[in-house]
Amino acid sequence: MPEFEEQVILLRASQGDQEAYGLLYENYVERIYNYVYYRTGNVHDAEDLTARVFFRAMHHIKTYTDRGVPFSAWLYRIAHNLIANWHRDRSRHQEIPLSDAPTLHYKGEPPETAMEQNQEKDALLRLIRHLPAERQHLLILKFVEHMSNAEIGETMSRSEGAVKSLYHRTLLSLRDELEQLDPGE
Amino acid sequence: MGSKLNKLSDELGGRISSMENRLSGTFKPIKPRREFVSGIARRIQTIPRVAYVNGIENWHLIALLVAGLLTVTIFLTFLGRALLSLVEKEDTSRI
Numbered sequence: 232m233p234e235f236e237e238q239v240i241l242l243r244a245s246q247g248d249q250e251a252y253g254l255l256y257e258n259y260v261e262r263i264y265n266y267v268y269y270r271t272g273n274v275h276d277a278e279d280l281t282a283r284v285f286f287r288a289m290h291h292i293k294t295y296t297d298r299g300v301p302f303s304a305w306l307y308r309i310a311h312n313l314i315a316n317w318h319r320d321r322s323r324h325q326e327i328p329l330s331d332a333p334t335l336h337y338k339g340e341p342p343e344t345a346m347e348q349n350q351e352k353d354a355l356l357r358l359i360r361h362l363p364a365e366r367q368h369l370l371i372l373k374f375v376e377h378m379s380n381a382e383i384g385e386t387m388s389r390s391e392g393a394v395k396s397l398y399h400r401t402l403l404s405l406r407d408e409l410e411q412l413d414p415g416e
Numbered sequence: 417m418g419s420k421l422n423k424l425s426d427e428l429g430g431r432i433s434s435m436e437n438r439l440s441g442t443f444k445p446i447k448p449r450r451e452f453v454s455g456i457a458r459r460i461q462t463i464p465r466v467a468y469v470n471g472i473e474n475w476h477l478i479a480l481l482v483a484g485l486l487t488v489t490i491f492l493t494f495l496g497r498a499l500l501s502l503v504e505k506e507d508t509s510r511i
Contacts, residue, residue: 253460260456264448278452285456289463352442374443402435403428 241302245292252292256285259303263310265375270314270367272360280317284310304386311364358408366401373398 237258243251263284268277287309295305359367365387372378372386380394387394 249461249463253457256457256460260453261445261448265446268446269443274449278448281448282452282456285460289460355438355442370439371443374439375445399428399432402432402439405439406431406435 237302238297241292241295241297245295247293252289255302259306260285262303262376263306266307266310266368266371267314269356269371269375270310270360270364271317272356276317280310280313283313287313300388301386304388307368307386311368315364354412355405355409358405358412362401362405366397369394369397369401 237255240251240254244255260281264277264281267280267284268274271277271280284306288306291309295302359370362370368387369383372383378386380398381391383389384391384394389397
């Protein structure tokens, strides 16, 4: 959606136009869903929280003011707050059930290799979910949304340099943690 | 010194790119269920939000109406009392 068009739709939505809000929803639902999914680790909670993000946004869109940051940043903030409450309400983190894990295709590889690789990915996702929220957000924007450092900076209200530095520190600390789990790496 | 720094930087670069490879294989965009997406879209369209928002936006008009009603009520009360006292005066003058 072009930026100008989005601003017009946002204005209409903030004046109570449900059709306009529906367009915003369609444009952002997958992104928010992916963010929530990778932060919570299961489909059920991802659906529940994604729905809550959009209903909360709908009730507060009248107060939305364009401060030069993308609309997605506002939605991500709502999602972040809801996920923080969700974590607080739970006594322990729920792990990704294998059936819910992202579909991975390994054409031509024996099943045991694929299973091993799936286990490695699950372990990595579990590690990622223990990172500070900001670092998880950064990784999701980078690897799921394929955003550049500048775009991530806009969304997270940080400079491009700060994003780059945080990104490198995050990857190195993840690498260290993985090595501690499996020193043979 | 320079070669040591270069070696360290190469090593860090290698560690970062190997992590990047692992992460790009781990994070895959997930498609939400179509029924879920359309279900929420339907709920967004059916929630009676426009009436509520318009109601809030028309509060100036509502306040004006209430103030007008109050003024008219007070005016009528005073008028009624004045008429009543005139009638009472007429009655006492006849006596």
